[in-house]
Amino acid sequence: MRPLLRLEGVEAGYGAARVLNGVSFDVGAGEVVALMGRNGMGKTTLVRSILGLAPWVRGRILFETRELRAQPTYRIARAGIGLVPEGRQTFPNLTVRENLTATATPGRSGKEPWTVERVLTMFPQLGERLRAMANTLSGGEQQMLAIGRALMTNPTLLVLDEATEGLSPALRQEIWACLAMLRRQGQSILLVDKHVAPIRRIADRIVILEKGRVAWRGSAGGLTDDVLNRTLGV
Amino acid sequence: MSRAVLLLAAALFVVLLAAVPAALLLDLPYLLFLFQQLAILATAAVGLNLVLGYAGLPAFGHAAFVGIGSYTVGILATELPGTLFTSAWVQLPLAAALAGLVAALIGAVSLRTRGVAFLMITLAFGQMLYFAAVALERYGGDDGMILVAPSRLGEQNLSRGVLSYTISVAVLAVALYVSFRLMRSPFGTVLRGAAANERRMQAVGVAVHRYRIGAFAASGALCGIAGVLLANHTAFISPATLAWTRSVELAVMVLLGGAGTLFGPLFGAAAFVLLEEVLSGVTEHWRIVFGPLLLLVVLAAPGGIAGLLGRQSND
Amino acid sequence: TRERGEGVRIGFVTTLTGGSAAIGADMRDAFELALDHIGREMGGRPVTVVYEDDGQNPDTGLQKTERLVQRDGVHFVTGYIWSNVLLASYRAGIDGGAFVISANAGPSELAGVQCTPNFFSTSWQNDQTPMAMAEVMNRRNLTNVYVLAPNYAAGRNMAAGFKRTFKGTIAAEEYTQWPDQLDFAAELAKIRAANPSAVWFFFPGNYGTQFFKQYAQAGLLGQIPLYSTFSIDALNLGQIGELVAGSQLTQHWGADLPVAANKRFVDGFRAKYGRTPSFYAAQSYDSAMLIKSAVDATRGNLEDRDALRAALERANFESVRGTFRFGRNHYPVQDFHLFEVVRASDGAYSLKLGERIFAAHADPYVGDCPIAQQAAR
Amino acid sequence: MTLFLEQALNGLQLGVLLFLLSAGLTLVFGIMGIVNLAHGSLYMLGAYFAVTFTGWTGSFLLGALAALLATVIVGIVLERVAIRGLYDRPHLEQVLGTFGLILFFNEGARLVFGPAGLSLAPPAWLSGQVTLLPGVVYPSYRLAVLVAGIAAAGGMYWLVARTRAGMLLRAAAANRNMAEALGVNSRLLFLAVFALGAGLSGLAGILAAPLLTVRVGMGEEVLLLAFVVVVIGGIGSIRGALVAALLIGVLDTLGRAYLPGALRFAFAGPVADAVGPALSSMLIYFAMAVVLVVRPRGLFPTSARTDVAA
Amino acid sequence: MRAVDKAAVLAEPLLVARGLTKRYGGLVANAGIDFDLRPREVHAVIGPNGGGKTTLLGQLMGEIEPDAGTIALTGADITALAVPERVLRGLARSYQVTSVFPGFTVLENVAFGLRARRRTTSRFWRAARTGGELGEAAAAILRRVGLSGRSGVDAAVLSHGEQRQLEIAIALSTTPKVLLLDEPLAGLGVDEGRRMVDLIASIAGPIAIVLVEHDMDAVFALADRITVLVDGAVIASGAPDAIRADPLMRSAYLGEDL
Ligand SMILES: Nc1ncnc2c1ncn2[C@@H]1O[C@H](COP(=O)(O)OP(=O)(O)OP(=O)(O)O)[C@@H](O)[C@H]1O
Ligand SMILES: Nc1ncnc2c1ncn2[C@@H]1O[C@H](COP(=O)(O)OP(=O)(O)OP(=O)(O)O)[C@@H](O)[C@H]1O
Ligand SMILES: [Mg+2]
Ligand SMILES: [Mg+2]
Numbered sequence A: 001m002r003p004l005l006r007l008e009g010v011e012a013g014y015g016a017a018r019v020l021n022g023v024s025f026d027v028g029a030g031e032v033v034a035l036m037g038r039n040g041m042g043k044t045t046l047v048r049s050i051l052g053l054a055p056w057v058r059g060r061i062l063f064e065t066r067e068l069r070a071q072p073t074y075r076i077a078r079a080g081i082g083l084v085p086e087g088r089q090t091f092p093n094l095t096v097r098e099n100l101t102a103t104a105t106p107g108r109s110g111k112e113p114w115t116v117e118r119v120l121t122m123f124p125q126l127g128e129r130l131r132a133m134a135n136t137l138s139g140g141e142q143q144m145l146a147i148g149r150a151l152m153t154n155p156t157l158l159v160l161d162e163a164t165e166g167l168s169p170a171l172r173q174e175i176w177a178c179l180a181m182l183r184r185q186g187q188s189i190l191l192v193d194k195h196v197a198p199i200r201r202i203a204d205r206i207v208i209l210e211k212g213r214v215a216w217r218g219s220a221g222g223l224t225d226d227v228l229n230r231t232l233g234v
Numbered sequence B: 001m002s003r004a005v006l007l008l009a010a011a012l013f014v015v016l017l018a019a020v021p022a023a024l025l026l027d028l029p030y031l032l033f034l035f036q037q038l039a040i041l042a043t044a045a046v047g048l049n050l051v052l053g054y055a056g057l058p059a060f061g062h063a064a065f066v067g068i069g070s071y072t073v074g075i076l077a078t079e080l081p082g083t084l085f086t087s088a089w090v091q092l093p094l095a096a097a098l099a100g101l102v103a104a105l106i107g108a109v110s111l112r113t114r115g116v117a118f119l120m121i122t123l124a125f126g127q128m129l130y131f132a133a134v135a136l137e138r139y140g141g142d143d144g145m146i147l148v149a150p151s152r153l154g155e156q157n158l159s160r161g162v163l164s165y166t167i168s169v170a171v172l173a174v175a176l177y178v179s180f181r182l183m184r185s186p187f188g189t190v191l192r193g194a195a196a197n198e199r200r201m202q203a204v205g206v207a208v209h210r211y212r213i214g215a216f217a218a219s220g221a222l223c224g225i226a227g228v229l230l231a232n233h234t235a236f237i238s239p240a241t242l243a244w245t246r247s248v249e250l251a252v253m254v255l256l257g258g259a260g261t262l263f264g265p266l267f268g269a270a271a272f273v274l275l276e277e278v279l280s281g282v283t284e285h286w287r288i289v290f291g292p293l294l295l296l297v298v299l300a301a302p303g304g305i306a307g308l309l310g311r312q313s314n315d
Numbered sequence C: 001t002r003e004r005g006e007g008v009r010i011g012f013v014t015t016l017t018g019g020s021a022a023i024g025a026d027m028r029d030a031f032e033l034a035l036d037h038i039g040r041e042m043g044g045r046p047v048t049v050v051y052e053d054d055g056q057n058p059d060t061g062l063q064k065t066e067r068l069v070q071r072d073g074v075h076f077v078t079g080y081i082w083s084n085v086l087l088a089s090y091r092a093g094i095d096g097g098a099f100v101i102s103a104n105a106g107p108s109e110l111a112g113v114q115c116t117p118n119f120f121s122t123s124w125q126n127d128q129t130p131m132a133m134a135e136v137m138n139r140r141n142l143t144n145v146y147v148l149a150p151n152y153a154a155g156r157n158m159a160a161g162f163k164r165t166f167k168g169t170i171a172a173e174e175y176t177q178w179p180d181q182l183d184f185a186a187e188l189a190k191i192r193a194a195n196p197s198a199v200w201f202f203f204p205g206n207y208g209t210q211f212f213k214q215y216a217q218a219g220l221l222g223q224i225p226l227y228s229t230f231s232i233d234a235l236n237l238g239q240i241g242e243l244v245a246g247s248q249l250t251q252h253w254g255a256d257l258p259v260a261a262n263k264r265f266v267d268g269f270r271a272k273y274g275r276t277p278s279f280y281a282a283q284s285y286d287s288a289m290l291i292k293s294a295v296d297a298t299r300g301n302l303e304d305r306d307a308l309r310a311a312l313e314r315a316n317f318e319s320v321r322g323t324f325r326f327g328r329n330h331y332p333v334q335d336f337h338l339f340e341v342v343r344a345s346d347g348a349y350s351l352k353l354g355e356r357i358f359a360a361h362a363d364p365y366v367g368d369c370p371i372a373q374q375a376a377r
Numbered sequence D: 001m002t003l004f005l006e007q008a009l010n011g012l013q014l015g016v017l018l019f020l021l022s023a024g025l026t027l028v029f030g031i032m033g034i035v036n037l038a039h040g041s042l043y044m045l046g047a048y049f050a051v052t053f054t055g056w057t058g059s060f061l062l063g064a065l066a067a068l069l070a071t072v073i074v075g076i077v078l079e080r081v082a083i084r085g086l087y088d089r090p091h092l093e094q095v096l097g098t099f100g101l102i103l104f105f106n107e108g109a110r111l112v113f114g115p116a117g118l119s120l121a122p123p124a125w126l127s128g129q130v131t132l133l134p135g136v137v138y139p140s141y142r143l144a145v146l147v148a149g150i151a152a153a154g155g156m157y158w159l160v161a162r163t164r165a166g167m168l169l170r171a172a173a174a175n176r177n178m179a180e181a182l183g184v185n186s187r188l189l190f191l192a193v194f195a196l197g198a199g200l201s202g203l204a205g206i207l208a209a210p211l212l213t214v215r216v217g218m219g220e221e222v223l224l225l226a227f228v229v230v231v232i233g234g235i236g237s238i239r240g241a242l243v244a245a246l247l248i249g250v251l252d253t254l255g256r257a258y259l260p261g262a263l264r265f266a267f268a269g270p271v272a273d274a275v276g277p278a279l280s281s282m283l284i285y286f287a288m289a290v291v292l293v294v295r296p297r298g299l300f301p302t303s304a305r306t307d308v309a310a
Numbered sequence E: 001m002r003a004v005d006k007a008a009v010l011a012e013p014l015l016v017a018r019g020l021t022k023r024y025g026g027l028v029a030n031a032g033i034d035f036d037l038r039p040r041e042v043h044a045v046i047g048p049n050g051g052g053k054t055t056l057l058g059q060l061m062g063e064i065e066p067d068a069g070t071i072a073l074t075g076a077d078i079t080a081l082a083v084p085e086r087v088l089r090g091l092a093r094s095y096q097v098t099s100v101f102p103g104f105t106v107l108e109n110v111a112f113g114l115r116a117r118r119r120t121t122s123r124f125w126r127a128a129r130t131g132g133e134l135g136e137a138a139a140a141i142l143r144r145v146g147l148s149g150r151s152g153v154d155a156a157v158l159s160h161g162e163q164r165q166l167e168i169a170i171a172l173s174t175t176p177k178v179l180l181l182d183e184p185l186a187g188l189g190v191d192e193g194r195r196m197v198d199l200i201a202s203i204a205g206p207i208a209i210v211l212v213e214h215d216m217d218a219v220f221a222l223a224d225r226i227t228v229l230v231d232g233a234v235i236a237s238g239a240p241d242a243i244r245a246d247p248l249m250r251s252a253y254l255g256e257d258l
Helices: A043-051 A073-078 A097-103 A116-122 A139-151 A169-182 A196-202 A225-232 B005-025 B029-053 B061-081 B088-110 B115-136 B161-184 B185-197 B197-203 B208-234 B243-256 B262-282 B287-300 B302-309 C021-037 C058-070 C083-095 C127-138 C155-165 C185-194 C203-217 C237-244 C260-273 C277-299 C304-313 D001-030 D038-057 D060-081 D091-113 D141-162 D163-174 D176-181 D187-209 D217-231 D237-265 D269-292 E002-011 E053-061 E083-088 E106-118 E132-145 E160-172 E191-205 E216-222 E240-245 E247-254
Strands: A005-014 A017-029 A032-036 A056-063 A083-084 A155-163 A190-192 A205-210 A213-219 C008-015 C045-053 C077-079 C100-102 C119-121 C147-148 C171-178 C198-203 C227-228 C249-250 C334-344 C350-359 D129-133 D136-139 E015-024 E027-037 E042-046 E068-073 E091-094 E178-182 E208-211 E225-230 E232-237
Touching: A005 A190, A017 A032, A017 A043, A017 A056, A017 A083, A017 A190, A017 C058, A032 A043, A032 A196, A032 A213, A032 C155, A043 A155, A043 A190, A043 C249, A056 E027, A073 E042, A083 A139, A083 C058, A083 D091, A083 D269, A097 A139, A097 A225, A097 C008, A097 D163, A097 E132, A116 A139, A139 A169, A139 E225, A169 A196, A169 E247, A196 A213, B005 B262, B029 B061, B029 B161, B029 B185, B029 B208, B029 B243, B029 B262, B029 C058, B029 C277, B061 B088, B061 B208, B061 D001, B061 D141, B061 E015, B088 B115, B088 B208, B115 B243, B115 D217, B115 D269, B161 B185, B161 B243, B161 C147, B185 E106, B185 E208, B197 B208, B208 C058, B208 D141, B243 B262, B243 B302, B243 C008, B262 B287, B262 B302, B262 D091, B262 E106, B287 C237, B302 D136, B302 E027, C008 C021, C008 C083, C008 C277, C021 C045, C021 C077, C021 C260, C021 C277, C021 E002, C058 C077, C058 C083, C058 C127, C058 D217, C077 C203, C077 C249, C077 C277, C083 C155, C083 C203, C100 C277, C100 C304, C127 C334, C127 D136, C127 E106, C127 E225, C147 C155, C147 C185, C155 C171, C155 C203, C171 C185, C171 C334, C171 D237, C171 D269, C185 C203, C185 D001, C185 D237, C185 E068, C203 C227, C203 C237, C227 C249, C237 C260, C237 C334, C237 C350, C249 C350, C249 E002, C260 C277, C277 C304, C334 D176, D001 D038, D001 D136, D001 D141, D001 D163, D001 D187, D001 D237, D038 D060, D038 D091, D038 D187, D060 E027, D091 D217, D129 D141, D136 D141, D141 D163, D141 D237, D163 D187, D176 D187, D217 D269, E015 E053, E015 E216, E027 E053, E027 E068, E027 E232, E042 E053, E053 E068, E053 E091, E083 E106, E083 E232, E091 E216, E091 E225, E106 E160, E106 E232, E132 E160, E132 E191, E160 E232, E191 E208, E191 E216, E208 E216, E225 E247, E232 E240, E232 E247, E240 E247
Parallel strands: A032 A190, A032 A205, A083 A155, A155 A190, C008 C045, C008 C077, C077 C100, C100 C119, C147 C171, C147 C198, C198 C227, E042 E208, E042 E225, E091 E178, E178 E208
Antiparallel strands: A005 A017, A005 A056, A205 A213, C249 C334, C334 C350, D129 D136, E015 E027, E015 E068, E225 E232
């Protein structure tokens, strides 16, 4: 299978500080890859590197057939990458509906496109608050909004950075169910999360980062307690 | 604080002091006039920096506090000539107290707002004081007034000459020292910490508002003192001293030198005054060079001159 | 300690930037023309002039004056458009050992009790020109006049001068914000409502232009006659000539005053700069000539200040306004004339000299001035 | 009564002019977060261009159109050269940088257009007066300004509040990186908005040119007023800017019309004459201070919550 | 019945809220909440997103002004007190989103609270020292949260987990009697989360804690009592086991991955 996203020896950092020390892995089309690691190991930096948001990046990042590095962020996004960023980052001065529609892009053929209605069936709670400014939402509501917003760009590759953070257990489960459903529909996903059990259930492959390097990589089945203990301290 | 910053500050003071013998020996009275103006403006900028730089509050009405200092001298000289009230020993503390008090009041009201609204409300208060000065018909109204009696200092006075010059430089040094003490004291760290995270500062039990009003008062008082010196220096007091463009110029000095750094205001005032002097000597169109120069500083050297000379940890 | 080299050094403080820069430019150009005419020489010495911009700001004017006397060691400081700039600066000039010669600003302060030996004016005292205008209006038996002036010292002086002489009733007095009033709509509406028989006003330079335009747009132009002072001059006539054609004003000088010195000045100015000089320019030209007359009289001796002062007081030069002498307070005693805006055959507008309103008129403050006139030597 | 009506109309007209000025400012300053002191310079340039181009073309409409275009082009160049570098900077640094721009534009205008003030006549078909009501005669040009301003206000409101471009703009202004990460070309967007703001400011200058003397420094006179309007209205709120502009226009005009008279009741003539204009100048600043004290975030604040947002 | 209840409560608890109400337009974020915290207790507040938990903490802390209701701390009414005054009476909180002092070292971050507590923040002439007794106190707090090695580092460059630890340290620096924690585990990895649970357990006891958290493992590990907020109202309150057993809870909030 031709990889959708390919990282080759990616290095990145802030100022002089290097955070990523040569990371390589692929995300295949239709595949769900989970990125794990302790705090501060570089997961978010990696996500930012893909989207051209890290201050500096070296190495190769290929999406479909395009080299992403040195492209402006908006082009990367328009190439079909939808981001749910760490820390939600909803647009505070837009209403919930505007947050969803402002950056929405029409769906690519072959998949059921995401619309406001479809997002609301997943997060009915947002429906009650469609006209509220995003900055009045609770933390969890903002998280839902961030997910909905990324889906509304109908991305080829959905990238979620700690998308279940701050969600209630029930809602968290719904998110996992939704991701599982997306996977069944052939959506490619790169996700960063700390919840081992659901990741085991839905990820095809898992990459674990440690100090900016890939410490372990393999199929979900191969993620033994031993590995977990060694890399995540679980 | 970086070495380069210290060196430059020391060099500036050496130049300020060396100007006295130089002016006397080489017969360059204008040098003293110019440098005294620099020292006075730098003192006001040091005052403004307490609020604008350290406390991170974009105050744009500080020319009014300088004006309060100036009008204090002017009005006392007109109303109570020959009394105790024309003594510098009375006028300086009185002007400082008055300007500090008005600053505290304005601060207390303005601090209800944040950010750009704060900027505008301080500017609005500055404008109100400006128009109040214009309405002082008895003291020249829009025309301003000539200072008939400079502040007395024993047998001498603050109007002109080496004594007045030396005092202005000394006041600048004291202002810098006060700023230094204030800002590394617990009070100062609270101000800087509140600039970094106001809500958190409240939540560790500090009533930020009060400290900021205190900073306003101190800053207004320094500006008031600068105003006393300025009135004596120019022997003329007019509403133009309180104009909003003056407030902006003061802020530009602070920012040009490096807001929130000890010596930034000094550097900024020096750069501003000297550049204006030199460039305007070359061409009357000097602003066409000076303006883009300011822009360039912002684009190329965030943190102003002090920033250019090396980042310092927190002051 | 101010003797440095041979030449006569003159400082010229005026407004070269901002909204009123045109006035400053006119004054500077006239001063340069005067220097051309006198061969850049006074009393056998070369003349150097340093022009400084006051930005229409008293503080800046003071600083520049300070710079002129202290750094450049000038013997004379002249220029000064604005009363407040002059008031801020003249002490510094005099204390710095220079003679201060205002070429425009004429505040009442320096004409009365505060008059001072080393200050001279080649223009007029603020009250005089409006007094002449009031005299004209008296002669026409106008009553119920609306008075309008900006709220700053010159504006108040002018209004005071007008009211001192005007005998009719005053419909209303209005003082507008200065210097930043954008719009006169509120005042114009009030004028329309008051329906006076005439309006007298003073708005200098650009403000005058603005007022005339809005007056015309409000449809008042044909309805209520306008009498103005210092609001129409060679600088704005090109812009508003059409609006103010036929309108009358008083002035101490006009480009068509039939005086030999004036012809030389006006022709020279037109030839050199391709435009008609304003009264600001005329005063500036005169100030150069005045200085020359004094330096010539002392044969270039700049040290004998009493002699210089006495020579200045004699004003022994050919003024562009004809006869010219100083009063005790060192303000001119001069004629005032009526002028009318006319359209020439080439379509350009100009000021045409009319009758003389005042002859050898002295300002009303001169009596308060304690200076005793020195005996003419 | 008719006088009051006329004064109120004068106030509205001034308000509309102020709105045009502050509409551009609200876009650039309220929404994009740029404190652009040089906003007034664009107003000045618009006026200068209008005089120049009307002179060249002989037609006010053509001249105005060309002037608008020219101001927009200046805006575009300005954004690329200077403003772009200021987006991610603290407000204070923006103040410093754009203060430099004021100096540059003022001096540049003086060099290019000369030191003398310039004047522009309104087109012949607008130089008369209309009788609105018996006894209320109003200059047609001022009426035209009123109409043009209201049209621009409507357009702006529609653009920012109702269109996707407006949404994207607000999104990008709040969080540029995030907007980019969702496919928004924020550079282009900001450029377009800045140009639009410049155009609005230029339009205000063009419309004001026949009323005023066009001269260096006219920008700073109105800059403060425009900032006052934006802040009173609530930063970033078009609706707020409209309401505040009208409020300030009416307040200023009525203050000038009635305050001195009212003061004369209370004080002796000369005192009232001196205090009146000063007090009416102070009036709008006083109004702003009062509004901000009562409603620290302006009349139409955009609400905010800080305890959970990153 | 109610009066008796109230009397009993007033005698005992540290923190008592009665009828706390907060509306935003039509939305009722807190609808007449009665809440209390007893000495030595960890009282968890859970509930779906938007249930009103953060709003409740905000009102307890004084950052959000209640539309109705009263709050008392150790028997004294504090409803009208501003945030700093409440802090000086023993309240402290952490935030859902990390809220530290960037640009200041970790040690200085903690020193702010210590000085406020010692009421030395208004000293304006002597230098603010971070040595001596104050330094030792700060070091002790940093040791407690596991940040000893990082005391000289700028808080802005700490990793997310470390910032969460610092967040707790800052809250502890005011020597609170009552600590309000808003999702202290948010953003922490499994390992770091576990350490945070240990940390909270270690400070609990002398300090009574209100814990808002979505991580149920942590909640059940730490809580002595649990209150459930849904749509701004308390729908259940009681011992952890009772809450866990509540079938309504399971379906409505906890989901199945318990
Ligand atoms: N803006 C920044 N400037 C400097 N250093 C940074 C910045 N952002 C992150 N870092 C550092 O980069 C390293 C990696 O951070 P990153 O956010 O990528 O980690 P992470 O794996 O996503 O952690 P977490 O699970 O806490 O989100 C950390 O050591 C962090 O301190
Ligand atoms: N300033 C505000 N303006 C309008 N609505 C608000 C405001 N603050 C909170 N709300 C609303 O009040 C409700 C409760 O918010 P709160 O933050 O207390 O929830 P929470 O229980 O902490 O949720 P989460 O678990 O997601 O953090 C939410 O629906 C939120 O949108
Ligand atoms: Mg991360
Ligand atoms: Mg919450």
